[in-house]
Amino acid sequence: MMKVSGLSFSYGSKEVLHNISFEAVSGELLCVLGHNGAGKTTLFRCMLGLLKPENGSVSIDGADITAMKPAERARCIAYIPQAARPVFAYSVIDMVLMGMTPRLDRGHLNPGSEERKTAIRILDQMGIADLAERDYTKLSGGEQQLVLIARALAQGAETLIMDEPTSSLDYGNQMKVQRRLKELASEGYTIVQSSHNPEQAFVFADRVICIKDGRIFREGKPRDIMDEQLIKDLYGIDVEMISGGEDKARFFLIRE
Amino acid sequence: MAAGTVNSDRRKKLIIVFMAVLLLLGIIVSVFLGQFDITPSQLWGIITSRFTGVEPFWTSQQEHVLWNVRMPRILTACLVGAALSCAGCVYQGVFENPMAAPDFLGASSGAALGAALAILLGLGEAMITALAFMISLATICLVYIIGSRTRGNRTVGLVLAGLMVSALAQAGVSFIKLVADQTNQLPEITYWLMGSLTGTENKDVLFAGITIAIGMIPLLLLRWKINVLTVGEEEASSMGVKVPEVRAVSLICATLLTASAVSVSGMIGWVGLVVPHFCRKITGNNYLFLMPASVLTGAFFLLMVDNISRNLFVAEVPIGILTAVIGAPFFIYLITKGGEPV
Incomplete structure (x- = not known):
């Protein structure tokens, strides 16, 4: 289990992450959504131990990752x-x-x-x-x-951190890779990935974390939180939501 | 599939064994090349007489030439070639830059400045070597400090710092040439800058042998991690490699190799760039195989070039000129028609 608690990070005087806390359990595929510059990449770098958080901690099965040796951390x-x-x-x-x-x-x-x-x-x-x-x-x-x-x-390692793993792939490959990740999660891996595609996150993620201006702004099961209001709050655009296949998928159409 | 990968690794190991045998043959052949003829049986006699005490059937001059002229020169050529190509191969990996070479971090021009300064001050031969070595190390440190302080891409910053510090060192060399005594010092400086293995003595072999061993052993032990460094800093860290430590150790060792090579042989360019590239084509980019291959091929290459340099013409052609004449066109071939881009 990966646990992020009270994590804050600043580049100089600019605070990029503020008091971020969440958990990811074994077998879970977690998707982090957020606008460009919201702090997703910085968050991931802290989770990987590449950046040292100012406040708060990241731990795996109770062990703080900043206290681990690099090789030990890489095995987790x-x-x-x-x-x-x-x-x-x-x-x-x-x-x-x-x-x-x-x-x-x-x-x-x-x-x-x-x-x-x-x-x-x-x-x-x-x-x-x-x-x-x-x-x-x-x-x-x-x-x-x-x-x-x-x-x-x-x-x-049993926790995999992925920064937009499929954003440079064509449609077919995106689906193949996402399906593969889903299988890995069902085998017990913990997967945390960032995405710029809310529709894909709805289909594949077990849980979604939305980051806005360095803070967690909403968190929950995709079915519970992903709606027109969320898209408007996250990306600042007006959309109309269309649910398909008995709500197996949700599509967001841009309103003119 | 498993069988396939084992085979390709076995093939690479065989290539490295073949290179080692070739180098050994090259050394043996080189012993016979030169103004004084030595026959194979005389060679065998001279080498084994220390243990067998057999009556000499050779002249003392032949024995002197073998032990004090030819052997040191052959060994120095091998050591310098191995050191320069090993260093080039490491710089390319650590800076994730196929164009990296010992000449490029200011190591060579630093050594040149040190040697020129020593000659200008009228210091002895030992001091020429020592000063070349020290200023070469100082130059690299300076490049590394400036490079790590530049904003933005650190690799590019380092390359630019190398260019700039090299230019400064070269300006220093030019100034020394200007003020140097025209009849004695200037020709000596010029000759040194062209790179040459003429007059190599056993003490040079000892100095180069020890410093090169100190530099090369850690690199051979670290070579798998250098592989991981080539995919980028963040990824390497996430794979558990202590990037700053591995990078620092690799750079210090590679610089020690360059500085010790240059300080005994003068400026010999191109070897550190061309030999690793040639080996990449043969063994692939995996440092597990690439580094031993570069060491052996570098030694063989410089030995052969030195044989040409000392035997082809009546007057010796400085080896630095030959490595450039052979190296530059070969490199053009590699980057244009040599098949796949690096």
Whole structure:
């Protein structure tokens, strides 16, 4: 279980996050919504231990992440960027092996055949074992995203933090990746992702957290909180909500 | 699929073994090259006589040439080549920049300034090496400090700082050339700047050997983490790599390699850029294989170029000129027709 309590962060005198508290439990897919500059990325960086919060704390199963060693933290919590564009071309298997780094130690500096087997197993689990020897930089965006997820799983972390994981993908790949994430959540992973797509969040998220100007502004099950008023408050646009498929999906049409 | 990946790794390991054998053969062949002929049996005799006490069937001059002229020169060529390519390969990874090379962080021009200054002050040979080494290290520190203080993209900041500090060091060298004594000092400075392994002695081998070992061993141990650094600072941190520490250790070691190489051989350019790129084409970008491959290929490359430099013409051609003549066109080939972009 991941717990964020009373988290505040400022860049200089500009307060970016104010008193943020929430929890994410095992098996939950949490979606963070908010306008550009609302503080989502800063929040994620604090959750990953890349930034040290001014006040408050982030803990995993009761252990404060700022007190952990980097490798220990990486075994608890993994980051999946929107897109990784390495300068040098690495094979898919090498990318996944990089995720194994926090599991190596002093007596075992380089990944060996044991790690390789694990990496192949994870690729297999993601359904992309046939890509193992391919050049990562030459894959499609959707395949790359699956490799990055495999890399995160290789860390052994059970909490996955994703910054707009599907925003640069085409429609089909967005759905594929989201479905895969949903499956991972049902296997017991905790997934926290940010999104700019409320309609997608409604379909896939178990819970939605809305951030506005660095504060949590609403939080709850998508069905309970996502309506015309929320979209207006969050993004400042007037919409009309249309519910489809017995409220399996909600669409927001812009009012002229 | 599992079998496939094991095979590709085994193939890379075999390539590295092949490179090591090639280097060894290269060293043996190089021993025979030069003005004084040494036959294979004489060579064997000279080497084993220390243990067997066999009657010399060679001249003392041959023995002297082998131990005090040829061997130190061959070993220095290998050490310098290995050090420069290892350093280049590390700079490229740590700065996430395929164009990074020892010449680029001001390490080479710093060493040049130190050497020129020592020659101007009329200091001895040992002091030329020492001063080149110290100013080279100081230059890198300066570049690193300025680079980390620039706003915005730190990688670009570092590259720009390197360019600027190099320009300053070069201005210093130009000024020293201007005020240097035209008959003795100026030719010496000019020759040093061209890079040469002429007159390498056993003490140079010892100095370079020790400092290069100190720089290279940590890098070989860290090479998997350097892989992770190349994907970017934040991602590497999120994968549990202590980015500032690994980066600092890598830079210090790579700079130690550059400074010690340059201080015994003068300015030898291009090796640190071209050899790692050549190896990337052969073993791929994984530092697990790339770094040993660069070390071995760098040693082999500089050894061969030095053989050309000392044997092709009656008067020796400075090796720095040859590495540029071979390196620059080869690099153009790599970036245009060499297949895939890096």
